[in-house]
Structure formats: C-alpha cells, structure tokens
Amino acid sequence: MQSRYLMLVAGAVVALPLFGAPLFAAGDGGSSEQQPKCTGGQIYNGKTKKCEAPKAGMIDDDSIYKAGRALAMDGKYDDAIKVLTLAADKTDPRILNYLGYSHRKAGRVLVGLGYYQEALRNNPDYTLVREYMGEAHLMLGDVAAARVQLAEIEKRCGKGCREYGMLEEQIESYLRG
DSSP, rough: OHHHHHHHHHHHHHHHHHHHHHHHHSSSSSSSOOOOOOOOOOOEETTTEEEEEEEEEETOHHHHHHHHHHHHTTOHHHHHHHTTTTSSSOOOHHHHHHHHHHHHHHHHHHHHHHHHHHHHHHHHTTHHHHHHHHHHHHHOHHHHHHHHHHHHHHHHHOSSSSOOOOHHHHHHHHHHH
C-alpha cells in the first residue's frame, strides 16, 4: 500500500516540474497567456519562448532535483541522470543521492555507491542515502555493509523511521533468498 502511494506521489512530482517549469521560466505565471506544454522530455524556456532540451541554468536546482527524482522513481534512470547532472550545486546531497540511485538501478552499482559516499560526505545524517547505500551493498552481496548502514540509520532516527524499516525489510528479504 505504501509503495503504491509513493508511486502515485512520484508520478505527481514528475508532472509538476515539467509542466510547472513554463510558469517559473516565464516569471510569476500571472499572465493569461497559455504556455505550451512540451513533450519528449523538453522544457519550455520562457526566454526563448520555445520547448528545448533541458540545459544547465535553464531552471533552478530545486526544480532539477524534483524532476530528476521523479524520473528516477518512474524508472527513467538515464533521463534522471541527464537532468540531475544539470544542477549548478554539484555538492547537493539530494542530487548526489538520486544520481547514485539512478546509476544503481541502471545496473552501475559501484558508480551509485560513489555518489552515495559523496552525498554522505556532505550530509552524514541523510538517512535516505544510507537506506539506498544499504540496498546497493545487498546488490553486491555484502550483508555486513548493509547492516552497518542500518545501524547508522538507527543512530540518527531510531527503529521507527521509514528508512530503517525499508532497509531492515530489504535485508530480511535478501537473507530469505
């Protein structure tokens, strides 16, 4: 049930940055002029008044994060990577986390681990990174390393937090085979 809810939320988040980008790019959005809806992964650029492939500086990092996260959660890992790499702040743990997630889910587990480690250097208390890092370790068959991340999550938010429960469930599932 929670997974289905998260997928619905992720779908809504996908739509917001992509359809909301024209409003942000064009100013306050108070104009009665209808902005075009872009397709094929393009974003409306209010400066040029046309749909374009997203590029650095076109939208703010928070919007890049939201769009990249949504693409990643939708299983569009390579598209997520393309969007997330446009961020101006290359140290943002949220951006690094979803770069790691996208690479891991695309089968590049070691690359993903590198992004997770960088995210944790910038914010060691980011428990979602620790959950995903634990999952990456399980993909490599390293249960001990996954348990280290589980213990780190417990220190930061306890056994009752979402990330702890998710990683604990993944470890148990892995051990059951």
